[in-house]
Amino acid sequence: MSSVVRDEPGNQEEGKIIARHLVKDYILKEKKGLFARGQKKVIHAVKDLSLEIPQGKITGVLGINGAGKTTTIRMLASVIAPTSGSLTMNGVDAVKNHLWVKERINVISGGERNLYWRLTAKENLRYFGSLYGLSGASLNEKIADLLETVDLEEAADIPVERYSKGMKQRLQIARGLINDPEYLFMDEPTLGLDIVIAKEIRRLVQELAREKKKGILLTTHYIREAEELCDYIYVLDKGKIIAQGTREELKELFMYKPQLLIQVKPSDDQEYLALLKEEGEKTADEQVLNLLMEHQIQVEGLSVQEPELEEVLMKIISQPDRRSQ
Amino acid sequence: MKRILLVVRAEILKQQKHDYHSPFVYFSLLVWPVLGFLEVYYTYKPFEITGYMGITDRKELLAFLGTGFMAYTCFWSMIQNAWSMANQERTGGTLEITFLSPANRLAMSYGRALGALIQEVWMFCSFCVFILIYTGTLSLGNLVMLPFIFLLLIISSTIWGGMLNTVFMFSRDASIIMDLFDMPMTLFSGSRIPARCLPQWAKVLSLVFPLTYCLNIIRLVLHIQEEGNGWAADLSGLAVCLSIMITITVILIQKVEQHNRENGELQFY
Ligand SMILES: Nc1ncnc2c1ncn2[C@@H]1O[C@H](COP(=O)(O)OP(=O)(O)O)[C@@H](O)[C@H]1O
Ligand SMILES: [Mg+2]
Numbered sequence A: 001m002s003s004v005v006r007d008e009p010g011n012q013e014e015g016k017i018i019a020r021h022l023v024k025d026y027i028l029k030e031k032k033g034l035f036a037r038g039q040k041k042v043i044h045a046v047k048d049l050s051l052e053i054p055q056g057k058i059t060g061v062l063g064i065n066g067a068g069k070t071t072t073i074r075m076l077a078s079v080i081a082p083t084s085g086s087l088t089m090n091g092v093d094a095v096k097n098h099l100w101v102k103e104r105i106n107v108i109s110g111g112e113r114n115l116y117w118r119l120t121a122k123e124n125l126r127y128f129g130s131l132y133g134l135s136g137a138s139l140n141e142k143i144a145d146l147l148e149t150v151d152l153e154e155a156a157d158i159p160v161e162r163y164s165k166g167m168k169q170r171l172q173i174a175r176g177l178i179n180d181p182e183y184l185f186m187d188e189p190t191l192g193l194d195i196v197i198a199k200e201i202r203r204l205v206q207e208l209a210r211e212k213k214k215g216i217l218l219t220t221h222y223i224r225e226a227e228e229l230c231d232y233i234y235v236l237d238k239g240k241i242i243a244q245g246t247r248e249e250l251k252e253l254f255m256y257k258p259q260l261l262i263q264v265k266p267s268d269d270q271e272y273l274a275l276l277k278e279e280g281e282k283t284a285d286e287q288v289l290n291l292l293m294e295h296q297i298q299v300e301g302l303s304v305q306e307p308e309l310e311e312v313l314m315k316i317i318s319q320p321d322r323r324s325q
Numbered sequence B: 001m002k003r004i005l006l007v008v009r010a011e012i013l014k015q016q017k018h019d020y021h022s023p024f025v026y027f028s029l030l031v032w033p034v035l036g037f038l039e040v041y042y043t044y045k046p047f048e049i050t051g052y053m054g055i056t057d058r059k060e061l062l063a064f065l066g067t068g069f070m071a072y073t074c075f076w077s078m079i080q081n082a083w084s085m086a087n088q089e090r091t092g093g094t095l096e097i098t099f100l101s102p103a104n105r106l107a108m109s110y111g112r113a114l115g116a117l118i119q120e121v122w123m124f125c126s127f128c129v130f131i132l133i134y135t136g137t138l139s140l141g142n143l144v145m146l147p148f149i150f151l152l153l154i155i156s157s158t159i160w161g162g163m164l165n166t167v168f169m170f171s172r173d174a175s176i177i178m179d180l181f182d183m184p185m186t187l188f189s190g191s192r193i194p195a196r197c198l199p200q201w202a203k204v205l206s207l208v209f210p211l212t213y214c215l216n217i218i219r220l221v222l223h224i225q226e227e228g229n230g231w232a233a234d235l236s237g238l239a240v241c242l243s244i245m246i247t248i249t250v251i252l253i254q255k256v257e258q259h260n261r262e263n264g265e266l267q268f269y
Helices: A069-076 A098-104 A121-131 A138-148 A165-177 A195-210 A223-229 A247-255 A266-279 A283-295 A308-316 B002-019 B025-050 B058-091 B094-100 B105-134 B145-170 B177-188 B200-207 B209-219 B230-263
Strands: A018-031 A040-054 A060-061 A082-090 A105-109 A183-187 A215-220 A232-237 A239-247 A258-263 A299-305
Touching: A018 A069, A018 A215, A018 A223, A018 B209, A040 A060, A040 A069, A040 A105, A040 A215, A040 A239, A060 A195, A060 A223, A069 A105, A069 A183, A069 A195, A098 A299, A105 B094, A121 A165, A121 A258, A138 A165, A138 A232, A165 A183, A165 A195, A183 A232, A183 B230, A195 A215, A195 A223, A215 A223, A223 A247, A232 A247, A232 A308, A239 A247, A239 A308, A247 A308, A258 A283, A299 B025, B002 B105, B025 B058, B058 B094, B058 B105, B058 B177, B058 B209, B094 B230, B105 B145, B105 B230, B145 B177, B145 B209, B145 B230, B209 B230
Parallel strands: A060 A215, A060 A232, A105 A183, A183 A215
Antiparallel strands: A018 A040, A018 A082, A232 A239, A258 A299
């Protein structure tokens, strides 16, 4: 499309998206009746965000609802322009050359939207492919390839409205790969999916980074997902990065004592409590289990309590010397 | 250029696939318009002998309404489609996704209009052509005019539809356009009532609609209800009207992009 001038070509900027001090303010006009002029309200969705997305790596943005994850993605993907700050892709100013950027990136969001439900998978991909200037045999080949990648070959000619959630999500991934993007932005891609499908999608994300060398930015509010997938993690809260580091560096932060929940028959719980009192505080899980076995109390359920992201955020915020930028 | 044509073609195909469903769709594409046509025809028929509206026989009335309804349907389908597609693309989240691509925005807008036009009016237009042949308005002698008429209608309604599509992308509250344009366009542009029967102020209003010029030209070449203006006036009127609409479209689509980049508006529904 348009020719692009590289501002400061340097090796450091090749193969990376670099964001420096990005700010996004949304201006809302409050509605106040028919004639009263509403006041303008500014929402600071993202405040001073700096991050890097290298190719071949998975970069994670971890945050609760409303933290600013989607706004961050939309800004990095050149859908919306930052209020201030700089954004470069492979050394090119991405704010000025947003159409150039759009050729080379794509966005995949969690959820079932962003597809034409009345069209089949093939028809959807053909349409979106055409928007990127693809056509003919090469487009058909690409579509066949992608349908295989996301394992939708059998459903290729069925309208999307008949798909399950997981199938729609996989088709979205195929859609996001149609222009063979250098960078891929994934906004909570496993949101609301059941465990097996979520796992499948995580495997695919890993493959895309490791084998296809795409630079991936992934947002999530699951700590486990960030830990499992991401090479580098930014923790976002109220539009600010409050912690960052590699998996290993953040391990301590995310460390938690997994709490073992043991469920016993309701009729046995008095007996169990009495036992615990008798034996004193039992902290180690295996000690508790042994005790239960000894006294032949039937266990009905076992589960490990995961830490809540909120708890981790509280932990970071309360640390006086927290790693922030 | 090739990429622009690709986008237009993709939009046409998408429209076609999107609207292809049950046979009930034929009611809205054919049966209702035909009933509307008949209603107006039987309303006017008693006046036929009075020579009111300058129409003196049944065949001329049929030909007058046949051309009027054909052109009107093309333009009206654009309004309707712009409204319904804009809603669907917004709620489906696909509007934002199309803007995520680098595709030419004008090509998307015009492609959608052209796609809807081809998809939605061909059946009723065939009916109108049948009426024109039945009344002898179209005969072997002037059949060459038919492609010209189609071309005129396709170009004008696509430009009109592209503008409306952009307006609906620009604002979620544009449904008022539906009401704003429907009645005046029906009344003033001469699809059912000849312009010569209208008061002066209404004639001025009718100049806003490209439909007015299209109808004048079509009726002129088919020798129905010949009015005094002649070729040149109507063709140049149409050209001016279409250029203004293209200009509005180009400006508006830049605004859509700019607003979206500032506020992320296309995500809302
Ligand atoms: N287009 C918008 N206009 C106004 N405010 C918005 C818009 N998008 C998001 N916001 C606000 O910005 C904040 C961050 O939202 P978002 O980026 O969607 O967070 P997340 O994806 O982490 O849940 C929220 O307070 C949200 O209400
Ligand atoms: Mg979000």
